[in-house]
Amino acid sequence: MRKVLVTGGAGFIGSHLCEALLQRGDEVFVLDDLSTGQIENIAHLRNRKAFHFTLGSILDFPLLESLIKKTDLIFHLAAVVGVQKIIEVPVDTIEINVLGSHNVLNLAARYRKPCLLASTSEIYGKSTKHPFTEDDDAVYGPTTKSRWSYACSKAIDEFLALAYHNAQDLQVIIARLFNTTGPRQTGRYGMVLPRFVDQALRGEPITVFGNGHQTRCFADVSDVVRALLLLVDRPAAIGQVFNVGNPEEVSILELARLVKKLTGSDSEIRLIPYDQAYQPGFEDMDRRVPNIGKISELVGFKPSLRLREIVARIIESRREQVEESVGLPVTAEAQPHSLRAGAGE
Numbered sequence: 001m002r003k004v005l006v007t008g009g010a011g012f013i014g015s016h017l018c019e020a021l022l023q024r025g026d027e028v029f030v031l032d033d034l035s036t037g038q039i040e041n042i043a044h045l046r047n048r049k050a051f052h053f054t055l056g057s058i059l060d061f062p063l064l065e066s067l068i069k070k071t072d073l074i075f076h077l078a079a080v081v082g083v084q085k086i087i088e089v090p091v092d093t094i095e096i097n098v099l100g101s102h103n104v105l106n107l108a109a110r111y112r113k114p115c116l117l118a119s120t121s122e123i124y125g126k127s128t129k130h131p132f133t134e135d136d137d138a139v140y141g142p143t144t145k146s147r148w149s150y151a152c153s154k155a156i157d158e159f160l161a162l163a164y165h166n167a168q169d170l171q172v173i174i175a176r177l178f179n180t181t182g183p184r185q186t187g188r189y190g191m192v193l194p195r196f197v198d199q200a201l202r203g204e205p206i207t208v209f210g211n212g213h214q215t216r217c218f219a220d221v222s223d224v225v226r227a228l229l230l231l232v233d234r235p236a237a238i239g240q241v242f243n244v245g246n247p248e249e250v251s252i253l254e255l256a257r258l259v260k261k262l263t264g265s266d267s268e269i270r271l272i273p274y275d276q277a278y279q280p281g282f283e284d285m286d287r288r289v290p291n292i293g294k295i296s297e298l299v300g301f302k303p304s305l306r307l308r309e310i311v312a313r314i315i316e317s318r319r320e321q322v323e324e325s326v327g328l329p330v331t332a333e334a335q336p337h338s339l340r341a342g343a344g345e
């Protein structure tokens with residue numbers, strides 16, 4: 001039985017990772033400050049003997065040290081994430097992402113514990129070379145535009161991780177996660193798919209920012225967790241950077257249409273200018289497509305769920321909560337097509 005520390009384990013991706021680790025027979029220790037993570041995400045795990053939760057921050061060095069000392073492997077997922085959140089709390093973004101990650105990497109090196117660092121596709125910035133490949137250049141906007149602080153903070157994490165690997169032989173793997181979605185993700189911090197699904201189920205306007213021609217590639221969290229587990233089991237992955245995602249590309253406008261269709265919703269699709277949605281002068285990325293050749297080649301990773309199934313899974317998981325919050329059963333028309341008998345395209 002391996003003892004595994006998951007920082008940010010009460011978050012959306014972290015909680016799914018914890019489930020998978022327990023499933024494999026590992027003993028799991030979570031450190032989470034519940035800033036964006038939620039206790040409900042792990043409520044179903046808390047009575048498991050092999051699951052331990054500590055409320056606290058990666059900025060708390062002694063606490064982190066006590067946890068790292070007793071574990072065999074670290075998944076470092078704790079971070080400030082989500083574009084809206086980053087604009088709201090710019091100081092926390094930089095402090096937690098840089099100083100907190102420094103603590104994790106420093107202690108992992110000191111106690112010789114292997115560590116997977118969760119990074120982000122945001123690292124590539126507004127590069128227009130598609131698809132994004134691990135060695136591509138990053139292109140960022142000016143420091144006066146706060147969204148770039150997220151990319152820069154995670155880029156520092158990556159530099160630091162590779163520096164510890166080169167200088168102190170830290171066994172680190174960097175996984176750049178592209179847009180990841182699935183059950184338990186909340187739209188509160190700007191994540192587009194749960195927002196669209198909730199809006200559609202409530203019959204509210206589906207808010208597409210900009211002209212909706214920007215594209216993204218969505219991977220289901222179950223595929224992303226599988227990729228992370230494959231990487232930590234492969235010694236050849238150490239000291240390397242990997243894209244993790246699903247290359248199936250969709251425009252945000254097409255995505256809104258798909259959500260509307262699969263929920264059977266009457267919601268209007270409403271275009272909202274970026275200035276109103278975020279802040280004046282906001283810069284979005286036009287495209288963000290992963291090249292997953294490197295991870296496929298090394299560990300045989302291939303996403304198993306396609307966009308339609310991914311969206312259907314989110315609809316299924318959100319329907320009950322939306323019903324509870326609006327106090328009405330969501331009508332048969334508002335059930336995902338995939339859940340209705342004989343539903344076709």
Ligand code: UDP
Nearest residue numbers: 083190191192193195207208209214252284
């Ligand atoms: N977006 C949108 N409506 C929303 C939330 C997001 O049109 O209610 C857009 C956002 O501007 C971006 C894309 O959806 O172009 C993905 O946004 P998200 O915040 O989920 O992830 P990002 O890829 O920007 O990190």
